[in-house]
Structures are given as structure tokens and as C-alpha cells.
Amino acid sequence: MMGTVDEHREKVRGLVTPLPVASEALLGCHGLCLDQDVTATVPVPAFDCSAMDGFAVRRTDLAEMPCTLPVDGEVPAGAAPLSPAPGHAVRIMTGARLPDGCDVVIPVEHTDARPGAGPVPPQVTITRFDGRGHIRTAGEDVRIGDTVLKAGTRLSATHLAAAAATGLVRLPVRRRPLVAVVTTGDELSAPGVQLGSAQIPDSNSVLVAGLLQELGAEVSGVHHAGDETASLDAQLAALSPTPDLVVTTGGVSVGSHDVVQAWAATSPSAHVELGHVAMQPGRPQGWGHVDIAGKRVPIICLPGNPVAVHVGLHLFVRAALDELAGAPDSRRFLCCVAGTEFPARAGITRMVDVVLDGTIALPAPGGHGSHRIGTLHQCDGLAIITAPVARGDQIQVLLTR
Template sequence: MAVPRSIAEHVAFVTSLVSPLPARSMPPETGFALAVDAVARLAVPPFDNSAMDGFLAHRADLPGELRVVADVPAGGHPVRLGPGEAARIMTGAPIGPDGDCVIPVEDTDHPAGPGPLPATVRAPAFSGRSHIRPRGDNSSPGDVVLAAGSPIDAGALAALISAGVTEVHTHPRPRVAVISSGDELIPAGQPLAEGHIPDSNLPMLAALARANGAADVLQLHASDRDGDFRTVLDEAATAADVVVTSGGVSTGAFDVVKAVTSGHDMWFGSVAMRPGSPQGAGLWNGRPLLCLPGNPVAAFVSFHLFVAPVLRRLAGDTRPVSRVRLAGGVDTFPAAGGVTRIVPVRLTLDGEITAEPFHSRGSSHLVASLAGTDGLAVIAGGDTIDIILTRN
């Protein structure tokens, strides 16, 4: 009997089947990962500017009563200041060669808020802080704003635009085809005959693919007949960058996925985990094919462990998987029992992290208990449990 693979070994195998999709140039957009470092073209900030609402002045004139000669709003122009002069200035307004400090309005005798320009303002001694943000204080032209392999999220988008980056090289988001197989599966909403069940895996895996960065998701179903499955699989491999199947990978008499694809650059075997031990992976018509078990919880777990890393690699996303470590409450989880157990959990973040197993039994068919799960507890024995975070 073949020795089961470890989870890490199977992750290494499935990710070796793919490479990042060819890069292309495009304006910055969220949801894409960089293929090449994005380099700043502008300084951030692009000019010296005020960090406070207040009065621009010369330190040498403080403390004292200053003559107010101008207003400088955000978007305005720098002003010239002579000895004993000040300008009322707003946060973000530009500062020219004159004036070397901003006195916050609350430190003066002038009331805060809108109002006419005062003729004079009384300012205290210099506090030691200029309240001036110098040009390039955050980044300078030529600095790397976002490194290759990083995804563009909302914060990164703001950083790129502020740094004058108008074109980036990114990897496309992968196209995914999901195939459910089995004569017992009926599309959602249709009447169930005896012995049939709703096909929950197909929409679940499609939703997980979208949540993990897929651009397009093709949903297909195949019967347990070899010819039907082969036709559907060929269609999927033509349309997608990666194909994911659920069901038909164990040792049953009607395990069509294994029957059709075995011997075609494919591996089928066991991974040392529960649920989700039966797995398959390889190439079909040159496309990566990941074959997951059919039990819904096993398919859910297997997607996060094996399909999500493949999608990240295709998209060029090099971030590590997010994890937290649970030191307390370990006794509420089932014992590893000689094999790594994977338990979906709901997390509570209230000063400390607590994790609740999705169901007291943890069986792979308990799909009705998957709602609201936040992560996967990896139970391998010991006094701590690592939790892979699954919510994006």
C-alpha cells in the first residue's frame, strides 16, 4: 500500500503543475497581482505642505504678534512672507521657500473654524515641531511602491495613484472550470426523487473560486457515464486555466473521474488528512486538473488547502497563507488520532482568539453546518492548533 502524502507534499505537487499566467500592462486595478515592481514616478507628498490648520510663520519671529498677510488653502499657491508676517494655512496647502513652521490654530489667539482673515495673530514660542510635511517624506521617485507578487488592494491602489504610477504589469486572474459529477446530484431548486440530493458542491466551489480571485468560473455537471464525463472534461480544459472536479476519486464502482483520467499524467492517492484524504491531480489536455472528494465538507476543506494555492500561483500572488495560532481551548477539538484533522471553525476576536468547531462531530457530510466558518483548524497533535484563515 502506498504511503499517504502529507498535506505539504500535495500542496507542493499541485502548485508545481502551474506557473503565473503571462503578464500584461494595464492601469492599476484591484484584484490583480504585480508581475514587476511598481516604481514611484512622483514624490509623496509632491511638495512641502502643512500638516495642520494654522498659521505659517518664521521661527525667528516667535513668540510674538504677527501680521497676517494671506490665506493659503489646499490647492492654492505658496506665499512670500517677510519678517514678522504670517499666513493662515490649511492642512495640505503648499509651503514655499518662506516660512519654516506652522503654528496650530488652537495654539494661537484666533478661533478655529471658518471666519474672516484676521489682521494679526498672537503665536507662542516654537514648540520644536514644524508641522510641515516635506516633499518626498513618504516616498521619492524611484522607490518601490508595491513589490512584484503583491496584490493590488484598495490601499495599494491609493499608493500607486499617489506615486504617479499609471501603468503596471500584472498577471491575469485565472479562469476556472468546476465540474460536479454523479447521477445523484440535482441542480438547486429542482424536485428531488428518491436517492437524489441537491448539488451543493458545484455552486460552493464556484463561489470559492471567485472569492479566491478567479476571473471567470464555468460551472458544469457530468453524469457517472465515462463518455459524458470525458466530453464535459474536454470542454472544461479548453475553456479554463485550471479545472476542478468534485467526487469520483475514491475506490467505488462508479468513481468516474478516476476511471476516465487515470494514466493520463494524473496521480490519485491518499493525503494524510481527514476529511479529504482521497485526492487526484495532474494534467488533462495540458491543463491542470485538481480532483477533490465529493463529500461537501471534504470538498470545502480540499479547496482551501489545494485549489486556493494554485489560483494564487496562477495569479502571481506570492503572499503566504494567513494563519493564527490557538493556544487555549484545544480540548474542544477532536484528537488527531495519528492523522492530521482539518476542522472548519468559527472565530471570535474579542481581545483574544477563540475558535468553535463547525460541528461537534466534524464529519465530512455535515454541509448544513458550514455556514459562517472563518478558518480551518489544523490538528496534528500537541498543545497548540494552527488555524488557516479562509475569509478574504
């Protein structure tokens, strides 16, 4: 009996355990997963500061308009604030700390002072006061002790900027999973190498390595084995450094030259199950462990057809990477409207490449087929088809970019 997509995802996720947590400097955390909530040690803003270029004054000195006040100096951003005498003003820049005693900033446009660089005027005439203070108060965005980032967050540039702004220097994260890629098959030739009469370019190596990086992994190397089990055994045994996960493509079906099938049945280093998942494309799958340098390493064995590889990466390899990173399910789904009919197969989950026009899902250019790598880059997602779909029906799409 074939397992479901969800059942196989759980099997694959169960192959791995989360990587150890380490404290890393902010610049090394981009793309990593945060292990625990972190709180602010510095408020944002850090102090009361000016929201405008202008003049800091006391509200009590603005009873009549216009009014002219002596200017005691200026406070650029980053400088220690001056404390003007009552009835006096201080020229101030955006982001500069508000002088003690001042509670209003008058924008330079509401004075007779010339905007831009220039000497501090001896006095300033304020021509208009709209009642607004133009002050950013300390902690109005984030207070000390507020949760800045939550556990499970995949850290982007804006997340790290928030951490830096709130006084954080290091974060508890897990490193990127280290993944080795092994494509199989005598028919494959490395990109750029002269093709034999019955060979095709090895697009799977580029596809898998690229998607692994997009999904947050570090690729330790891309390797190739032919149709002999000794070739696959040698490639796996030589992997260095020892990866956290191995992903292979091809050779998992029942053909007489399917090398992963033969290797799993005969190699002492292989602890791999092969079976079928009730899905199309990508029905044959393999999963388990391989012995490398005295360590039992998780291995995911995908089919060889490129579109099936693409589907398997997003459904199954992604699940393992999320678990290694200690991250929640990173898949993104969009509820769409079918722009055409999508047929179904009883008991099978069809993963259909689609392009999106807004939220309208349309068939992939050129039709469907597990070999259609040439147009895969034009697709936006995978429509999940478990029952016949009529035009106008709602469908779920797993976004792939």
C-alpha cells in the same frame, strides 16, 4: 503508499506555471499579484505643506507673544503658494504648499481669527506659539526611489493607494487565473431545481465558485456532469473560453458510479492520476491534465463530500492558484490553544473544522463529518492534527476566513 499533504501540494503546484506578466492600470490591479518591486517616482508628501489650517509665518517674526501681523492673502490646498513679505502672514489650509520663506504654521485656534469659511482678515493676532512648526516636509513618508511595494504582494486598496500617491500609474501583474468548475453525480440537483426523491442540492458548485473568487480566481463557468463518462467528456470539451485550470468535485473514489475514476481510465482526453493522500477528510484525490480545444489544461479532481471539497480547496487548489499568480504561499496559520481533546489517527493528517474564541480552538458546532455543510460557515479554520492533542496543548490552525 499514500502521499502526505505536503507532497500532494507540490504535485498540484507542479501542474501549472505562472501566467504571463502584463502592465495594468491601477484600477485594474486590485487583488492581483505584483510581479516585481516598484519604486516611488514622486515623494510623499510631494512638497513641504501645512499640517494644519492656520497662518504661515516666519519663525523670526514670533519673538514676542502676542503679535499682530498683516495678512497678504491665502493658500488653499492645490493653489500656487504666495510669498508674503517679511513680517507678514498668509492664511493657509491643511495640505497646501508652504509659501517660500515661511517655516511655521500657526493653527487658527492659536489666533484671534474665526475658524471656518470667511473672508481673509486684513491682519491676524497670534496669541500663542508652542514652538512646533506644524509642517509636513517633502519626502518624510516616502522618498523618490524608495521601494513602495515588493514583488509577490497581493494588491489591496491600500497598496494601490500607495502606488498612486507615489506617482505610479501602471503595475506589472499577472491577471486572475481563469478556472472552470465541474461538479459530478446524478444525485446532485442545481440550486432552485425541484429535487428528485433521491437527490440533494448541489452545494459544491456554489462552494467551489465562491471560494475560487475569494482566493483571487475568475470563474469562467460552473457546470455539471452526471455519472456517465460521456457526460463528463462533453462538459469538459465544451468549456469556453479555455480555462487555465479545471476543478471537479466527486467521483474520485472506487465506487461503481464514480465517474471521474472511469473517465480517467477510458477517455483519450484524460491524462489524470488518481490516488490517496494521508489525510482526513479528502483522502481520494485526482490530478493531471485534460485536452480542451487543442490545449492541455491542468485539472484538480476533488472528492464529493462538501467538507472534503472545502479542505481540498484550501490545501491544494489554493497552491495551484498561487503558482498561476506567481504568488508566495497565501495560506495563513495561527498558533492556538486546544479548547478540548482532539484524537489522532496514526499516519493520517486530520484537518478538523474549528471555531476560534480568541486563540482558543474549539470543535465545530454539531461535530465533525465530511458531509456537514450546514454548519461549515460557522468555522474559522482547520486544526492540523497529526498526533493526539490534549486540552491546553498548542495546535496549528489553517485560517479559512
